[in-house]
Amino acid sequence: MTAEHVLSPVARSTTRTDLVxxxxxxxxxxxxxxxxxxxVERRLxxxxxVSKTPVREALIGLAATGLVVIGPNRGVTVRVVGRADLRKAxxxxxxxxxxxxxRTAASGHAADGARAALAEARAxxxxxxxxxxxxxNRRFHRELYARCGNELVVAQLDTLQDLAALGSVTVLWRDxxxxxxxxxxxxxxxAILAAVEAGEAALAERLTRxxxxxxxxxxx
Numbered sequence: 001m002t003a004e005h006v007l008s009p010v011a012r013s014t015t016r017t018d019l020v021x022x023x024x025x026x027x028x029x030x031x032x033x034x035x036x037x038x039x040v041e042r043r044l045x046x047x048x049x050v051s052k053t054p055v056r057e058a059l060i061g062l063a064a065t066g067l068v069v070i071g072p073n074r075g076v077t078v079r080v081v082g083r084a085d086l087r088k089a090x091x092x093x094x095x096x097x098x099x100x101x102x103r104t105a106a107s108g109h110a111a112d113g114a115r116a117a118l119a120e121a122r123a124x125x126x127x128x129x130x131x132x133x134x135x136x137n138r139r140f141h142r143e144l145y146a147r148c149g150n151e152l153v154v155a156q157l158d159t160l161q162d163l164a165a166l167g168s169v170t171v172l173w174r175d176x177x178x179x180x181x182x183x184x185x186x187x188x189x190x191a192i193l194a195a196v197e198a199g200e201a202a203l204a205e206r207l208t209r210x211x212x213x214x215x216x217x218x219x220x
Contacts, residue, residue: 015054041056
C-alpha cells in the first residue's frame with residue numbers, strides 16, 4: 001500500500017500564526033499601519049499579546065504575498081504601492097477574476113457573504129471611512145471568486161486583492177473617490193452579484209471584466 005492510501009486529509013485549523021497574520025493584514029489594509037512603516041516583531045508581539053514566534057511566522061507569510069517586504073538586514077516594512085504596481089495588479093486580476101466569478105456562478109454556490117459585504121459597504125457610503133469601504137470591497141470580491149473551485153487561482157487573487165486594497169486608498173481615492181460612483185451610479189457590484197445569484201456565468205464573467213477594466217482605465 002502506498003503512502004497516499006494510508007494518509008487521511010488533515011483538517012484546516014486556525015493557528016495563532018493565522019490570527020496574527022489576519023490582525024496585521026487588517027491593520028495594514030485599513031491604514032492603521034502605514035505604507036513604508038517598519039514592523040518590529042517585539043512591539044507587534046507585545047501589542048497582540050503573543051510571543052515573537054507567531055509574529056515572525058506571520059510576517060514571513062505576508063512577505064510571500066507581497067504585502068510586506070523583508071530587507072537585506074531582516075528588517076520588515078509595509079510595502080509601498082504606487083500607481084504602476086496597482087495597474088499591474090489590476091491587469092492580472094483582469095485575466096483571472098472574471099473567469100473565477102463565472103465559475104462560482106456556474107457552480108450554484110450561495111453568495112450570502114457577498115450580499116452581506118455589499119450591504120456593509122452601502123451602510124458606509126454616507127461616511128468618510130474609506131479604509132472600511134476598501135475592506136468591505138475586498139470581502140465582496142473574495143466571497144465571489146473564492147468558490148470557483150481552483151485554490152491556485154484563489155491564492156493568486158488573494159494576493160492581488162491585498163495589493164489593490166493597499167493601493168486604492170492612497171492612489172485611486174486620493175484624487176477621485178470611486179467607490180460611491182461604482183455603487184450609486186453604475187451599481188456594478190449589485191449587477192455582478194445578481195448574475196452570480198441567478199447562475200448566469202457568462203453574464204457574471206462579462207460584468208466582472210467590465211468592472212475591472214474601468215479601474216484599469218482610471219489608472220491609465
